[in-house]
Amino acid sequence: MGELIERHMESMTEEINEMRRTKLFSIEETRLIMKKRKHFECKINGAMKNIQDFKDYIQYEKVILKDIKLRRNKLRIADRKSSIEFKILKRIKYLYEIATQRFSNDFNLCLMYFKFCKESNYNQAASLVIQNMIKHFAHIPEMWKVAAAWHVKKDVNQALSVILKGLTIHQTSETLFSEAIQLELMNRGKDDWTDGSQNKDQLCCQKIQTYVDSIMKNIRSHQFLIKILELLNPYGFTKSVQDKIVKNLMERYPEEADVWHALAQRERNGDHYDEVPGSMHTSNTKFRLDRCFKKYQEGFVMTKSCPDQHRELWSLYLEFLVDLQLHNDNSDMIRNTLLNALRDANDCQMLTERYFVVWVKLLKEETDILDVTEKGLKAIPKSVELWKLKLKYAVIKDNVKNFNQTFKKGVMQLQNKSTPLWMMALRYHILTSSSAVIENIFMSGVQQAEEVGRKMKCEYIQWLVLNKGITEARRKYNDLARTPPFCKELHTIMANLESQELDVNAQELEKVLRLACDQFGGEDSDVWIGLIRCYFEHHKAFESVNSKFDVNELTSRVFREAESKIGHNGPLLADFLGKYDVLKTTEF
Template identity: 25%
Template sequence: MAEFVQKKVEDMRPVLEQMRKLKLFSEREICEITKKLKEYEYKLQRHTKSKEDFLRYIQYEMDLMKLVKQRRERYGITQMKSDIDFTIANKINHLYKDAILKFQDDLRFWIAYMKFCKHVKFHSCISRMIGRMLSIHQDKPKCWHIAALWEIEENNNQQNAKNFLLRGLHFHPDSKLLYTDIFKLELDYVFTKNNKVKSIDISTVRTIRNNSNIPVELQKVFIIYEQAFKRIRDIKFIIELLNITQGYDKTEKLQHKIVSDMVKEYLHEPMMWDTMAHRELKGLIQPSLETDESSMEIQTLKHSSLRDRISNCYKVYQTAVKKIKTEEMWSLFIDCMLEINQETDTLPNFKRKLLKNVLLQCHQAKKLKEKYYLNWIDMLNFDKNNQNSNTQGKLFEILNWATEALPESESLWHAQLHYLLSTNQEELATEIFNKAIDILGKNSLPLFRLKLLHIQAKNPENLEKFFQDALKSEPIISNYIKPIYIEWIVLTKDIHIARRIYDKLCLHPPPCIELHKKMAALELLQPDISLQNARRPHEMTTLQFGKENTDVWMEFINFEMKYGEAIRVSNIYNRAVKTLKPKLADNFITEFSLIKANPELLGISL
């Protein structure tokens, strides 16, 4: 093993010596590099090799190559550039080849190797490697895709790329990826960069029955599409092909064929209707949407004006929601109308009217999602803020509709309560608040927060009753209120009353750590600190949370060191070690040792 390692290192010796002479690296750095090379080589000479060994070695060599480049640029050294770079790159090349030979089932090595070869311009290595990769990984469509992509982007050889894709489709006749690749490749072949039709050998194109309206130069593309349509029954895939086609001029007839097939085969797919509606919005020519019901027919014409295009798009969706009465179809309809309304410079009133209509229709169909109710409310709030007198009553009506339709939605109740409070409808707001918290239960905390802010600002005399009611609510709500309440008592009454109330609250289940922290902080704000009273919150915190929380013990120790009696620290420490769970106790001991060794961490001196 040692001889092989030494041989590998000796092979790198000349280039290392060159780097030393050029002063790219110091003598010490060259020794370090040599040592590292030996370590990696020994790992690769072991009987059992791991992927990580190869990956780490390759990464080290690539980092070395990068460092050489940086040093050369920094010091302005250009001598021996090609020799040094080639030697390191060649070493990486051999490492990749050895890794691929050892772990040929791992496609990541193949892909990483191809990227490396592309980076260092070892193009001939990739061409040879592609054949090997495909012979081993022919069961993976991605490999055929990679091979074709290489031929197109690097070798500019469309014919080789096409051959790879056709061979790939032989093994994977249902591959969306390969069909998409060859479909786009044929379109690229037909059209030049300036989108003018190429002259091609028409004799190579077979005639397609019943599709004589397809231009001759596009018939190969049509054949590919036709096969893909038969093999892959997926509306998303067909839409992807249609979108690709739209990127080329003079493909209207091909688009017409694809759209016609979509209408025939995917009449009950929401995405088909969504695609048709968006095509109307763009003013693209397409066949009429005909269904078995005469009432569902739409005659589509080419319109040039924006208003006509929007109207026609709206009509397609109206037909769709009659045909497909699902939440998904309605959501696609609303999303499109929202998208249209993002641009407000043209036809703002017309666009907004259509959006409001569809929101109302979707609500009536009981398919409107929470987020769309919120969009609707935001839109009406905007109108209200712009002094639209008709909006006030409509907004309240829709808020009621929303909470009736989705009573479990905290956001909708919050919006309704906010509206009532902001319009000073106190009695109705209280009624809605009580109704909402009965339905939402533990999820009603945001409503309590909103009402608390309102009472603090408008009716502070009602705070005591609010606090008392909140403390009787769900645990998550009462625990949120406890520290706020105790602080309010201190600010509006005095610390003595707060202490009595704290003694009751700290025993009120469930325990609340924030209550103890707040009371401890309030005690330290008093002009004359009472150690006995200031110590009590820490005692209660460690009693209630001391088994699973090391911080409460450290805060207790911190308190005694800064304000209390340092002699108590050892007792608190012993209690903590006995009370905490074993793993947490170990962490606490370590943390305490650090504090003891560096008392300045607590801002004190021992």
């Protein structure tokens, strides 16, 4: 084994010398390359044969190739490629050959080797790999597709022959059937065989019909039949096959929502079922849409016994109409169709929050808007968007009493999800009401639980600074910050407000940052960094108040306290230490 490794290493000498001579790599870099290669050689030639060792070695050589390409472009060195790149490519090919011999049952390895040969223009080797794959991996459908793809550029008939051989083994393979149909469509213009009574399109259509018959017999999948329909759609000469698929879908899968959606969309695109080709109506947009809408209606009847599919079809229909209306906003017909569909869906209790919102936005009359909003809230009382719409309408009407009543009802329904309503109430009353009214809203909001309370605390402090000054904000902050639910954002906002004062009060800022550390120091490294930064930035202010103030001693004490509190959390501690090191090297 040692002699073999040495021979392999010696064979790399010329390549390494050329790397140095062309100055693509330094002497030290080439030494590292040789060291790494020897490591891999020892592994792949050792007693324990491991496929991953081969993959790692191959990947390493590919990385070197990529690096060489980048260096050649950067340094504009084009010579000696045959002594460097070609030798590396041959080495990779050799490694693949040995690996595929030792691990002949590994399909992915063979596939990797084939792709390498194809990309490197080792065409003869690629053909041999394909032959071996057919011999060893006939049980894998993907292999037949890969083999066909290799032959298709040279000979479509050969590719078809490969796929057909695969289909004799894999009679339920969607991949192979799909590939066979695509190859037939590709080959129809090249097929010279004819008996004189049929043209090439008819012959191709007959062949595809044979595949479709096999699919219907062996594969129970409406999604695959829909996929085949989409595949055949651009080819008008396959209409008879398409109609047969449509008929099969309606007979065998009448309760599937996506079947009716696909068939309706075909009608919209002019692919009418049982319609004579060239009919005068096929190019008429209104005619197409009428056929499309009727197909959805037919689907609603057929899916009614399957609630989930019925609901899904309504969703697909409404989404289609919304998109149609969006791109044809001047069409009264489409708008009216969408409105009628929304009413019908509501009667069937099929509307989600999204479509109630769409419905409201389509309406113009006040009574209609209120009626639909009420219907939506009755169906989905926890809908944030619908409560927002109802509040928005009250704002437009500038009805304070109605706004406040709607707001209270919405908050009662939404509870902890009512933050958007509180924000709307603040924006509305800030423009229309006195400071006393606004403060009452804040006082009520900060007493709410979780998300609402935290958000309102932050908004309240900022409002106080702007309207009553920093002193009142400090007083209220001391109450709010110590009242659950605790809010980390409140400390951050208050610290920023203190820092933005023209004459920063370092002692007040310290109180805020200290409280943040007390409440959140075990879960957030930034609060400690903020406190330490405060001492560094404002050490002169602290010294003017306390002559014994020692910034280094104090920051060291805070550092130890932080370590103690977050030491149980390794990643958090590492984050803190990293930020602390950066902070220490910063000059304030």
